[in-house]
Amino acid sequence: MSEFNRRRFLQLASSSVLSTSFFSMPSMATSFISNTSEQAVFNTLGVIPKKEYPLGILNPDDAPAADYHLKIAMEKVEIADRVLIETLAFNGEIPGPLIRLKESTTTTIQVTNNTSRDELVHWHGLYLPSDVDGAKQQGSPMIKPGQSLSYRFIPKPAGTRWYHSHAGSSGDFRQGTYSGMNGIIYVEPLNDPGDYDREVFMSIHEWGASVVNGEIAHNLGTINGRMLGHGEPIRVKHGERVMFRILNSGPSTGKRISLSGHTSRVVAMDGNPVPRQAEMERFNLGPGERVDVIIEMNNPGKWIFGEYSEPARRKGIGIIVEYANSKGDAQWLSPKDSHWNLGKFALQSKAAEPDENIDMVFEEIKSKTGKLSRWTINGKTWPEIDPFMLTTGKRYRLNYHNKSKGLHPLHLHRHDVEVTHYMGKDLSGLIKDVVVIPPMQMASVDLIADKPGKSLWHCHMTSHMENGFMALFDYEN
Ligand SMILES: [Cu+2]
Secondary structure, three states: OOHHHHHHHHHHHHHHHHHHHHHOHHHHHHHHOOOOOHHHHHHHOOOOOOOOOOOEEEOHHHOOOOOEEEEEEEEEEEEEOOEEEEEEEEOOEOOOOOEEEEOOOOEEEEEEEOOOOOEOEEEEOOOOOHHHHOOHHHOOOOEOOOOEEEEEEOOOOOEEEEEEEOOOOOOOOOOHHHOEOEEEEEEEOOOOOOOOOEEEEEEEEEEEEEEEOOEEEEEEEEEOOEOOOOOOOEEEOOOOEEEEEEEEOOOOOOEEEEEOOOOEEEEEEOOEEEEEEEEEOOEEEOOOOEEEEEEEOOOOOEEEEEEOOHHHHHHOOEEEEEEOOOOOOOEOOOOOOOOOOHHHHOEOOOOOOOOEEEEEEEEEEOOOOOOOOEEEEOOEOOOOOOOEEEOOOOEEEEEEEEOOOOOEEEEEOOOOEEEEEEOOEEEEEEEEOEEEEOOOOEEEEEEEOOOOOOEEEEEOOHHHHOOOOEEEEEEOO
């Protein structure tokens, strides 16, 4: 039975249970209201059974009212005074609206495509069936121009996830993951100890892309859709403990982020609590990665929360954190430079032995004419590369060998991976969905094959993904 049919079957089975209990009501009603007319008995039954809807991708006419409605269109958006960009966006906003869901509570999200080409939305970091997940290569349906689809699913796991276009840019930097089509999904856990006073969500993005020496360069950047100094500050009070949930939705470069004058306690990565929390003056975010940090507001003033590098802040990557009653200009205090190492947040013990190893070697093919490089995995480039086949129940170790001078944020759809080897050390317990491999390094991540269906795997640098750095994982049978 296919995943869809099985779900459909369970759905029908559960709705028939419901209708049995519904039809058992008349006798109860009759016994309570003995001397009433037939009409009155009928009135006591004026309870309409709740319509049950299947999970999956639905025509909005056959779906319940949506919890969120995302409308995709080409927009002109101001990211600073007199700085306008043209980009695809959700609901005319960059980033798109924050989507707040409850773990294991079914949601319906309607997406309307008001553009002139096919679009689709990928729900990054959620465990979803291949079609709902939102990647054409997995068999997800495209949304035609002028049409809508409703995605109905059970959000899992809890934590900071996100959503973005997976339609590709077709070389137009207003489209695909270059565009403003992205937003944070926060899946509230069933039990949240809530060791903080409030939450602030931050999305970092880059704009103004051009091709320079085979890579993409950007001349503008924003946090929450505005350049540094041009948005509303984040207003805080002395003594507050603020949970910042931060996403790098940018298409091309890693970010080194710091709140001047404060240390950040890293508590989760890619939405998953880390096994070892650590206080950092600065933390890194590759494209697609999320970090949740708790910052104690213990240094009154106006501070820049932004990129470590001055040129990147000048491009706009920063936001001002302003204590109540503070005066003057926002300050930047450079944090200590430090080598970012995922191993710091992982257990220092070895993970369980895998059932099988899969080696993946990444190489760059430079263009002789200054165009974007092509990328190979084991000597092959998408779409020539055969799918990596998995057997349900097995533990696989993906050994990533980066034989290039760039870093690569590697993302597997629909699954999490455990970081088991990083910067020369065996590790365990750190669960991620994007793992950045530094230049000329190797890293291993383990994958439990328990989510049958096709799963796209790719570099989250848009220009790499769109130039061969992509493959499919699939399950036997
Ligand atoms: Cu890459």
